[in-house]
Amino acid sequence: MAEEIKLMKGNEAIAHAAIRYGTDGYFGYPITPQSEILETLMAETPWEKTGMVVLQAESEVAAINMIYGGAASGKRVMTSSSSPGISLKQEGISYLAGADLPCLIVNVMRGGPGLGTIQPSQADYFQTVKGGGHGDYRLITLAPSSVQEMADFVSLGFDLAFTYANPCMILADGIIGQMMEKVILPPYRKRKTEAEIREESPWAAQGKPKGRKPNIVTSLELDPALMEEKNNRFQAKYRKIEETEVRYEEFHCEDAEYLLLAFGSSARICQKAVELARLEGIRLGLLRPITLWPFPKVIIEAYSHKVKGMLSVELNAGQMVEDVRLAVNGKVKVEHFGRLGGIVFTPDEILVALKEKIITHE
């Protein structure tokens, strides 16, 4: 039977998708604009239906360390928060990355720095793709631009996390979290049994059978030679992810003279800017990175030979634009347009910025 089309907020879609994916546990602490994730999970009482644990922790720091514990035992575990709360989780995220632990983390961004505002923002791009926590680690980062993708990226995120034994983040913002759209939820999957977990994740701390060496899950290694070896292994894993998992979407790029680059909600607003530009006869396209790390640098480099200029449109002071500039390496003019502190640009503002920053300076 075809799955029913529902109307819901992005935050609600994440919660429903998590239950249906067969997630073992959610640990979080409420914060606007993502509190509906925890609210929906509590209202759905999945512990009665699938056995999924939903727990409001005493703090964000506690929640991310519960994730560490759950992930270390091979479970599908997730947490969610918004910018200030994600900052609190950074130590735990670094530890998860340093211990090869798969998990899903959702950041529904709001304006910063500090406690900032509850309105939408994309100012955590640097924090997410350049580190955030300490050490040479990478976070697989998915940027949904619709409520449907909020639902779909739960299973994609978990699958990537378990394929590479690495934390994965869904980087959304207040617009995608609060907006209601049509969504088709994924089908129900059974949660993994303990036997399945032991088979699929032989590294998991699942209780030691006789005759097997203990599994030790840790990010600590005091011997620098071994720590370098471990880091080299991480780097090899990251190169493999960069080769295999880049995702992006093109919108009216085939004949584009100018290119917008935008992720998440900004990409939706940019689509309308492209429509408006084309009505005026400006051949504008949009390239939307879906994975922010690994970044789609190869395709962006390819477009640097085809277009006259690129504008990176972000709800921040200019973060992804740095990765775009690295990708094109000076071959074409790259500028940034953004609004800050929770103010959201409108499609016509983007078009004005394109004309001012790119077209008139050709």
Added chain:
Amino acid sequence: MKQEIIIAGFGGQGVLSMGKILAYSGLMEGKEVTWMPSYGPEQRGGTANVTVILSDNPISSPILNQYDVAIILNQPSLDKFESKVKPGGVLIYDGYGIHGEIRRKDINVYRIDAMDAAIEMKNDKVFNMLILGGLLKVEPMVKLENVLLGLKKSLPERRHKLLPMNEAAIKKGMEIIRKM
């Protein structure tokens, strides 16, 4: 066909829920829909607004600079959104909420005295359904039967006994809206 609508008023007037019912009605009609609310402090006593888009094709931006229809329920919202109605578009206002005059001459302006009608019906909860009725009379973007299905879908089951009252309010709203 695409309809881009802003509904704006005070928190507590049922702005967001009216938008939600309109969005569900669009869903029932098989349209693409987005519902983008203002969230946060505005909801709690200040101005609240919601953008609803109904379209036969996939919807790009949920954030707009201009609207086909603006439903204006208080003076601050008129000040904010009057200039953002597309030329030839529609502005609907509640007579009780607006004290200034509407300056635009290039749009179609309608007045609906929904607050008065709600008081007459001895039920201030149906205020937003009166307005919705007025909207549907002026811009029949969704069939009434789908609105009623949408209403049912957006209300929790324990509230379904209120459906006839809401239907009556929608029909009343269709009667009392008038062109200015």
